[in-house]
Structure formats: C-alpha cells, structure tokens
Amino acid sequence: MAVTDQLPLAPGASVTKGETLDExxxxxxxxxxxxxxxxxxxRTRLVLCGLLIVLLTxxxxxxxxxxxxxxxxxxxxxxxxxxxxxGLVQQFELALEAGIPFDRLTGVEDFxxxxxxxxxxxGFAALLDGEGAKVAAAGRNNGLVxxxxxxxxxNAEAFRPAGHLAVIAPISHQGTTQGYVLVGVGDGLPSQTxxxxxxxxALATLALLVLLHEALRATLFKSVERPAEALARLAxxxxxxxxxxxxxxxxxxxxxxxxxATRHRLAGVNTAFHAFLLSxxxxxxxxxxxxxxxxxxxxxxxxLGPHRLPPVAGAWPVAVAGDGLFRLAAFALLLGEAVLxxxxxxxxxxxxxxxxxxxxxxxxxLLLAIPLGYNLAGxxxxxxxxxxxxxxxxxxxxxxxxxxxxxxxxxxxxxLRILGGLGIGMAFHPLGGGVALTRGALLALVAGTGPGFLxxxxxxxxxxxxxxxxxxxxGGLLVGQSLPxxxxxxxxxxxxxxxxxxxxxxxxxxxxxxxxxxTLLANxxxxxxxxxxxALLAVVIAxxxxxxxxxxxxxxxxxxxxxxxxxxxxGLCFALAAFLSHTAPSTLHAMAVPALAGxxxxxxxxxxxxxxxxxxxxxxxxxxxxxxxxxxAALGLLAISAFGWPLLFALAAAxxxxxxxxxxx
Amino acid sequence: MxxxxxxxxxxxxxxxxLLLALLFSLTLEAMHVDSERDLREGRFxxxxxxxxxxxxxxxxxxxxxxxxxxxxxxxxxxAAADPEILSIDLFDSEGSLLFTTDRVGIRQAVPEGWLEAxxxxxxxxxxEQTPQSEAIWHLDxxxxxxxxxxxxxxxGLVVGGLVLRHSITRVGEGYLSTQNxxxxxxxxxxxxxxxxxGLLFQRLCRPVEREAAALAExxxxxxxxxxxxxxxxxxxxxxxxxxxxxVLHSAVQAAERRCREATGEVERIDGRN
Numbered sequence: 020m021a022v023t024d025q026l027p028l029a030p031g032a033s034v035t036k037g038e039t040l041d042e043x044x045x046x047x048x049x050x051x052x053x054x055x056x057x058x059x060x061x062r063t064r065l066v067l068c069g070l071l072i073v074l075l076t077x078x079x080x081x082x083x084x085x086x087x088x089x090x091x092x093x094x095x096x097x098x099x100x101x102x103x104x105x106g107l108v109q110q111f112e113l114a115l116e117a118g119i120p121f122d123r124l125t126g127v128e129d130f131x132x133x134x135x136x137x138x139x140x141x142g143f144a145a146l147l148d149g150e151g152a153k154v155a156a157a158g159r160n161n162g163l164v165x166x167x168x169x170x171x172x173x174n175a176e177a178f179r180p181a182g183h184l185a186v187i188a189p190i191s192h193q194g195t196t197q198g199y200v201l202v203g204v205g206d207g208l209p210s211q212t213x214x215x216x217x218x219x220x221a222l223a224t225l226a227l228l229v230l231l232h233e234a235l236r237a238t239l240f241k242s243v244e245r246p247a248e249a250l251a252r253l254a255x256x257x258x259x260x261x262x263x264x265x266x267x268x269x270x271x272x273x274x275x276x277x278x279x280a281t282r283h284r285l286a287g288v289n290t291a292f293h294a295f296l297l298s299x300x301x302x303x304x305x306x307x308x309x310x311x312x313x314x315x316x317x318x319x320x321x322x323l324g325p326h327r328l329p330p331v332a333g334a335w336p337v338a339v340a341g342d343g344l345f346r347l348a349a350f351a352l353l354l355g356e357a358v359l360x361x362x363x364x365x366x367x368x369x370x371x372x373x374x375x376x377x378x379x380x381x382x383x384x385l386l387l388a389i390p391l392g393y394n395l396a397g398x399x400x401x402x403x404x405x406x407x408x409x410x411x412x413x414x415x416x417x418x419x420x421x422x423x424x425x426x427x428x429x430x431x432x433x434x435l436r437i438l439g440g441l442g443i444g445m446a447f448h449p450l451g452g453g454v455a456l457t458r459g460a461l462l463a464l465v466a467g468t469g470p471g472f473l474x475x476x477x478x479x480x481x482x483x484x485x486x487x488x489x490x491x492x493x494g495g496l497l498v499g500q501s502l503p504x505x506x507x508x509x510x511x512x513x514x515x516x517x518x519x520x521x522x523x524x525x526x527x528x529x530x531x532x533x534x535x536x537x538t539l540l541a542n543x544x545x546x547x548x549x550x551x552x553x554a555l556l557a558v559v560i561a562x563x564x565x566x567x568x569x570x571x572x573x574x575x576x577x578x579x580x581x582x583x584x585x586x587x588x589x590g591l592c593f594a595l596a597a598f599l600s601h602t603a604p605s606t607l608h609a610m611a612v613p614a615l616a617g618x619x620x621x622x623x624x625x626x627x628x629x630x631x632x633x634x635x636x637x638x639x640x641x642x643x644x645x646x647x648x649x650x651x652a653a654l655g656l657l658a659i660s661a662f663g664w665p666l667l668f669a670l671a672a673a674x675x676x677x678x679x680x681x682x683x684x
Numbered sequence: 685m686x687x688x689x690x691x692x693x694x695x696x697x698x699x700x701x702l703l704l705a706l707l708f709s710l711t712l713e714a715m716h717v718d719s720e721r722d723l724r725e726g727r728f729x730x731x732x733x734x735x736x737x738x739x740x741x742x743x744x745x746x747x748x749x750x751x752x753x754x755x756x757x758x759x760x761x762x763a764a765a766d767p768e769i770l771s772i773d774l775f776d777s778e779g780s781l782l783f784t785t786d787r788v789g790i791r792q793a794v795p796e797g798w799l800e801a802x803x804x805x806x807x808x809x810x811x812e813q814t815p816q817s818e819a820i821w822h823l824d825x826x827x828x829x830x831x832x833x834x835x836x837x838x839x840g841l842v843v844g845g846l847v848l849r850h851s852i853t854r855v856g857e858g859y860l861s862t863q864n865x866x867x868x869x870x871x872x873x874x875x876x877x878x879x880x881x882g883l884l885f886q887r888l889c890r891p892v893e894r895e896a897a898a899l900a901e902x903x904x905x906x907x908x909x910x911x912x913x914x915x916x917x918x919x920x921x922x923x924x925x926x927x928x929x930x931v932l933h934s935a936v937q938a939a940e941r942r943c944r945e946a947t948g949e950v951e952r953i954d955g956r957n
Contacts, residue, residue, distance in 0.1 A: 055924070065885060065889070068881065068885065068888065069693070077708070084866050087865035087866050098723075105765075106734050138726045204723075212718070216712070216715050230700055231696065234696045242692070247925060250925070257931070257939075258931060258935055260935075262939060271689070273893040273896035274689075274892075279900070284903050285936065288943070291940060291944075294947075321946065
C-alpha cells in the first residue's frame with residue numbers, strides 16, 4: 020500500500036511512464052508536501068492563536084494601564100486644583116478685607132481668565148456665591164460649571180464634571196463663607212502623551228509578535244514538522260525497499276517517541292537481515308557443498324532481492340530540511356544587533372564624529388569582518404559541531420557588543436565592531452546561505468529595533484550595548500543547542516553538492532558598501548566629519564569592492580598580457596591619485612578627494628582583477644578575496660589615527676611595486 | 685496533564701507576554717512620572733508666579749527687596765504649605781541670598797547656574813509676547829528640580845530672582861510598589877493570557893500528541909495493522925501521520941516476513957542436508 024494511495028494527491032501530481040528524473044523528484048516533493056500538510060495546518064492554528072492572545076493582552080494592558088496611570092495622577096491633579104484655587108481665594112479674601120462686598124466684585128471673569136490661561140490643563144475657573152450659584156466662570160471648558168451646585172456637591176472634597184477634576188475652595192470673611200472658588204483641571208492625559216504611548220506600545224507589540232511568531236514556528240518546526248518530514252521520507256524510502264535509511268532526529272514529546280520507535284523497528288529489521296546473512300553464509304565457516312551453496316545463494320538473492328540493506332555498522336539518515344532552525348538562528352543572532360541599532364549614534368566614543376562617520380565606523384568594520392569570520396569558522400572550527408560553532412560565534416559577537424559600552428575612542432569602537440563581525444560571520448557558517456536567513460535577519464530588524472528604541476528612551480544609552488550583548492548571548496546559547504547535527508541535516512554528499520552554495524554575505528556586504536560609498540564621499544566633499552576616518556574608509560571600501568568584483572572582471576580583461584598591462588596602469592593611476600591627494604592645497608583638497616577616490620577605486624579594481632586572475636583556481640581565489648577584503652578593512656581602520664593620508668601613499672607605493680613585479684614576470 | 689508540546693508553546697507564550705508586560709509597565713511608568721512631573725511643575729510655577737507678584741508689588745513703591753522682612757515669613761508659609769517644596773530662595777541681582785527657607789543651608793550665594801538662568805529670562809516687555817512658560821527657568825538638581833523667575837523693578841531691570849526647589853519622582857522609584865497598577869495590571873493580564881493560551885495550545889496539540897503516542901506504542905508492540913493505526917487514534921487533523929506510519933510499518937513488516945521466510949528456507953535446506 021503506497022502512501023500516495025492513501026492521500027489525496029496535489030493537483031497534477033500523477034506519475035506516468037517516461038517521466039524524467041526531475042519530474043519524479045518534483046512529484047516526490049509534492050507528495051511530501053501533501054503528507055506533511057497537516058503540520059502546516061497545525062502551525063497556522065497555533066501561531067494564530069498565540070498572536071491573537073498577545074494582541075488582545077497588549078490592547079487590554081494598554082487601555083487598562085492608561086486608566087491606571089490617570090487614576091494615579093488624581094492626587095497630583097487635586098493638589099494642582101487646590102493650589103490654584105487657594106491662590107484665587109487669597110485674592111478674593113484680600114478684596115473682601117479691603118471692604119468690597121462679595122456681590123460688588125467686578126472684573127472677576129477677566130481675573131479668572133488670566134488664571135486659566137496660565138496652564139492649558141486648567142479647563143475652567145469659577146466663582147460661586149455662598150449658596151453655590153455660579154457668579155462668574157472662565158476657561159475653555161467653562162460650560163461644564165453648572166448654574167448651581169447642590170449642598171452635597173459643595174461639601175464634597177472634589178467636583179468631577181466630564182473629564183475634569185475640581186477642588187471646591189471656600190472664601191471666608193469674618194468667620195462666614197462668602198462664596199466658593201472652583202478650578203477644574205483636566206483629568207485625562209494629554210493627547211500628545213497618549214500618542215507617544217500608543218506609538219511605543221505599537222512598536223513593542225509588533226516586535227513581540229514577530230518574536231513569538233519566530234519562536235513558535237521554530238519550536239513547531241523542531242518538534243513536529245521535521246519529525247513528520249523524516250517519517251514521510253523514511254516511509255517513501257521503505258516503500259522503495261530501501262532499508263538502509265534511518266533517522267537520527269531527536270524531538271521532544273510524543274513525536275520524539277514515535278521517531279525512537281521507528282528507529283527501533285528499523286534497527287530490528289536490519290538486525291534480522293544481518294542475522295539471516297550470518298546464518299546463511301558466515302556461520303558455516305567455509306564448509307560449503309557447491310549445490311547447497313548454490314541453493315542458499317538463490318534463497319538469499321530472493322530474500323534480499325527488492326531490498327537495499329545498510330552496512331553492518333548502521334544506516335544512513337534521511338535528509339530533512341533545516342531551514343526553520345536556520346531562520347531562527349539568524350533571527351536570534353541578529354536580534355542583539357537590531358536592539359543596538361537605535362543607540363548607534365549615542366555611543367560616547369563617537370560623540371565627536373558626524374552622524375555619517377559614526378554610521379560608517381559602526382557598520383563597515385562589522386560588515387567587512389563578517390566574511391572573514393565565515394571563512395575562519397570553516398577552517399579553524401572545522402571539527403566543531405554546528406551548534407557549538409554557532410554558539411561560539413554568537414558569544415564572540417556578544418563580547419564585541421558588550422565592549423562598546425566601555426570603548427572610549429573611535430579606534431576601539433572599530434576594533435570591537437570587527438570582533439563582532441567576526442563572531443557573526445562564524446555563527447553564520449553552520450547556517451550556510453539562503454532565503455530563510457535573509458528573512459530571519461529582516462525579522463530580527465523588525466523585532467529588535469522597536470524595543471531597542473524604547474529601552475534607549477526609558478533607561479538611556481549606556482545600558483543599550485549590554486542589553487544587546489545579553490540578547491545575542493542568550494540567543495546564541497539557546498538556539499545553538501537546537502541546531503541540527505551534521506548527520507541530521509544531510510544524508511549524503513550528493514545532496515550537499517546538488518545545489519551550489521550561494522555567497523550571500525559578501526554580496527550583501529558589497530551591496531551595503533556600494534550604498535554607503537556615495538554618502539561617505541559626499542560627506543567628505545562637504546568637509547564635515549573627521550577626514551582621516553572617512554577618507555580611509557572610502558579607500559577600504561574601494562579595496563573591498565575591487566577585490567570582490569575582481570572574480571568576474573578578471574576574465575573580461577582578456578589575455579594575461581593585457582591584464583598585466585592593466586594592472587600596471589591601475590597601479591600608476593593609484594599612485595598618482597594618492598600622491599596628488601597628499602600634496603594638494605588645502606582649499607582644493609576636499610573637492611579633489613571624491614574624484615581621487617574614484618581613481619583609486621578604478622586602479623584598485625584593475626590591480627585586484629589581475630592579481631586574482633593570476634591566482635589560479637576559483638575556490639582559493641574567492642577565499643583570498645574575502646580575506647583580503649576583511650584584512651584590508653581591519654588594517655586600514657586600525658591605522659587611521661596613526662597614519663592618515665600618508666598611509667594611502669604607502670599603499671600606492673606597495674601596489675606599484677607589486678604590479679611592476681608582476682608585469683616583469 | 686498538558687502535553688510536552690503544549691507546555692513548551694505555553695512557556696514561549698508566557699515569556700513573550702511577560703516581556704510585553706514589562707515593556708508596557710515601564711512605558712506606563714515613564715509616562716506617569718512625566719505627567720506627574722508636568723502637573724507638579726505647573727502647580728509650582730503658579731505658586732512662583734503668585735510669589736513674584738507679591739514681591740514685585742512693593743518694589744513699585746520704591747522699597748528695596750532687602751528691606752521687606754515679611755518676605756521671609758511669606759516664603760516660609762508657602763514652603764510649609766506643600767511638603768514637596770524643598771526650599772524657596774530669594775536672591776538679589778548679584779546672586780547673594782537674601783531670604784531662604786532652607787534652614788540647613790549655609791550658602792551665602794546661589795549657584796552660578798541659577799543666576800545665569802535668571803538673567804537669561806525675557807524682560808517684562810518681551811515676556812508679554814512670549815508664552816508664560818518661557819518666563820520660568822527649570823534646572824535639574826541632584827535631589828530634585830529647581831524652578832526660577834526673575835524679579836523686575838518698574839524700569840524692567842532685574843533686581844533679583846526667586847527659586848523654588850521641589851522633589852521629583854524619578855522613573856523606576858515607584859515601579860515595584862504594591863500600588864503600581866501599571867505594573868500589576870499587565871502582569872495579571874499576561875498571566876491570564878498565558879493560562880488561556882496554555883488551554884488553547886493544549887486543545888490543539890492534544891490530538892497530535894495522542895496520535896503520535898499511540899503510533900509509537902503500536903510500533904513498539906509490532907501492532908501495525910490497520911485495526912490499531914486506523915482506529916480512534918487517527919484524527920482528521922493528523923490523518924496523514926497515521927497513513928505515513930502505516931505505510932512505513934507495512935514495508936517493515938513485509939521485509940520482516942520476507943526475512944523470516946528466507947531464514948526458514950535456509951533452515952530447511954540445512955535440515956535436509
């Protein structure tokens with residue numbers, strides 16, 4: 020009985036004779052989707068349920084919380100009303116003491132209007148006579164004062180017309196109450212305050228909804244979806260007679276027990292087959308009579324005919340997708356960076372820098388170090404389990420973020436950002452590339468920025484970097500444990516090599532760098548920001564772009580001879596540009612630099628293209644690209660304050676020397 | 685008993701709701717403190733304006749501020765009327781302290797900042813065209829906040845200043861108090877949300893967990909025929925899981941059967957020989 024016999028096939032999912040391999044694979048994939056569709060339905064229901072609960076709780080908390088705040092402010096409102104009321108009472112009592120009778124008081128409305136204009140929260144001020152009848156009232160809400168207050172209302176501590184709270188203050192003269200003063204203070208929060216709260220609450224809720232969505236999704240992926248996929252794949256393999264498959268997935272709960280039971284059964288059948296083979300051949304210790312042997316061989320052939328057995332040592336695991344966990348990992352890893360983002364421009368060490376320069380100093384070293392960390396993890400941590408590599412990287416990234424709270428110079432910030440980038444790159448290594456990572460990163464941006472901004476507003480910038488470090492470290496530790504082992508993720512090498520590994524990180528870095536370059540150059544042309552940092556960063560960017568693009572540009576340059584010539588020309592161009600920028604008069608300096616930077620970029624592109632084209636194989640070449648890129652960034656940034664523009668000159672000389680040597684070879 | 689999956693989902697939901705409660709309560713607390721400070725400042729600004737009026741009135745008669753001894757009593761009365769007022773100080777245009785309610789203070793002159801802020805205030809002519817709030821300066825102090833006004837004579841010249849220092853509530857001071865409903869309410873709602881979420885998760889996860897547990901049990905006991913796997917344990921929600929496991933076991937059973945048969949044949953051959 021085939022699985023597909025029991026399940027409704029997806030539209031168009033039929034298998035016919037003569038299908039190509041791709042079509043079969045597509046059909047298998049569709050079948051798998053149908054088999055595991057129930058997990059998607061379950062996920063949708065659970066996630067929707069969770070999101071709705073958070074949304075409702077947020078709405079209720081916000082509404083009730085605002086009412087609670089208003090309630091807590093009542094005491095202060097009563098004090099305000101009493102203070103202003105008593106001030107008015109004193110003035111009226113002074114007038115009475117001066118011999119003016121209460122009913123002859125004039126200009127009262129103007130006097131009250133002056134008081135109500137003192138503060139916009141005062142809605143009205145009124146003078147009542149001894150019977151509680153209104154004599155005069157002023158203020159934008161004076162219509163709320165009734166024509167007569169009852170005796171009961173006069174004896175109460177406060178009067179509460181719509182949206183206001185007013186203390187009743189008696190005016191006494193010669194031992195008798197001549198009248199009352201009523202000052203109404205608005206009892207609600209100002210609309211601006213409510214708007215600010217609503218915005219903050221919406222930001223926090225959005226962030227938490229994303230956080231919940233990702234966490235629930237990942238939990239379900241690990242507990243239900245992956246086990247279901249593994250079971251479906253195992254069923255398909257067994258249906259084909261392939262007994263060499265098993266699964267090493269571990270899942271919590273009943274699905275985990277089901278996996279264990281399945282593994283147990285599979286081990287049982289494999290043991291039975293191996294025992295059968297042993298009894299058929301090995302146990303005879305070579306005492307075979309040829310006819311018997313022939314007969315037994317026939318039996319074994321018939322018995323094993325449709326089956327593929329595993330080696331004695333064990334079985335191969337079926338491949339299951341790891342996208343859901345990788346997405347969570349990317350999300351958890353970058354959440355701390357997103358939390359830190361609103362505080363970028365509040366770091367003490369960068370106060371002296373312009374906004375652009377601070378942005379460049381925080382973003383570029385990080386982005387440039389990520390590819391290096393990625394490659395470093397592939398080599399230095401080759402034997403580490405994926406989860407351990409991820410955790411190690413995340414902890415290094417957290418250390419980089421934590422150090423930002425203590426950094427007191429731009430150079431220290433740059434160094435810490437490089438450290439952070441290395442950590443993030445290392446943590447990304449076990450995840451590979453793909454759309455899931457990009458989605459995780461984008462969602463982290465949504466989920467982290469809002470709370471980061473709120474935290475910054477509520478507690479100040481010094482606490483943000485430690486918070487970001489804490490988030491990154493916790494994310495790294497928690498998610499690192501749940502990352503799949505290598506043998507869980509892929510069952511054989513063919514699958515790993517079937518799809519070429521994308522290189523999203525360097526491309527991502529390049530995209531961002533390209534976007535930032537014009538800003539940096541414009542900033543430089545405007546003469547704002549510390550020149551050395553910005554100029555050198557521009558050069559580093561040029562270097563990075565040149566090295567990254569060289570892989571594709573090199574072949575386009577034609578024969579080796581042409582490339583060498585181009586490199587020599589580029590080196591000369593670079594040297595000239597650097598020399599001119601170093602010696603240009605100060606007035607022209609700022610204007611010339613963008614153009615010179617462009618020339619530098621062109622020269623570097625050519626040099627890099629030639630160098631990498633000569634390097635030979637594609638794989639080491641791309642690694643060298645990445646190392647050169649990050650190394651150039653690191654060295655450049657660390658040497659900023661020490662060397663400034665002369666460093667360019669030195670680089671130009673080195674480049675000229677290198678290309679000259681190459682040209683002679 | 686909640687299922688393991690439901691329990692984990694509930695823990696996640698509870699953590700998120702707890703975060704939500706903390707973020708909301710912190711924001712509400714900050715909003716409360718801001719509003720309270722605004723209200724308090726408005727109240728003290730009014731008191732200060734009243735005092736300024738009372739001090740400036742005698743100046744138009746040509747009297748010197750120093751000679752108005754009753755001002756000490758007036759300031760003390762004002763300060764005593766409100767426990768949140770820390771002190772009220774009156775100083776001349778040089779910054780020398782003339783009257784103060786701060787009995788513990790040993791100062792002879794007011795801080796430089798007060799004098800500078802007072803001198804920077806608009807003159808009476810300018811003040812007519814500016815909002816009243818700009819006729820008062822505010823400075824944060826270590827133990828509270830100071831509000832100040834300038835005292836002018838009839839010629840519009842600054843003859844001194846009046847400063848009222850008052851205590852303030854800082855963000856977080858009353859955060860953990862038992863009366864802080866802004867904290868208690870979101871926490872209570874978060875708890876309620878977690879409980880409701882737990883029940884819903886439990887309801888949604890139970891069929892899956894139950895079915896998976898039954899299937900695992902069946903696998904262990906080698907009861908893989910339709911009567912076990914297609915019975916009550918198979919819910920509509922996860923029918924595919926049962927189908928998948930059924931196929932898996934059918935294949936395993938077929939292999940086992942084939943293995944048994946082959947073993948029997950080999951034994952038969954051995955017995956015959």
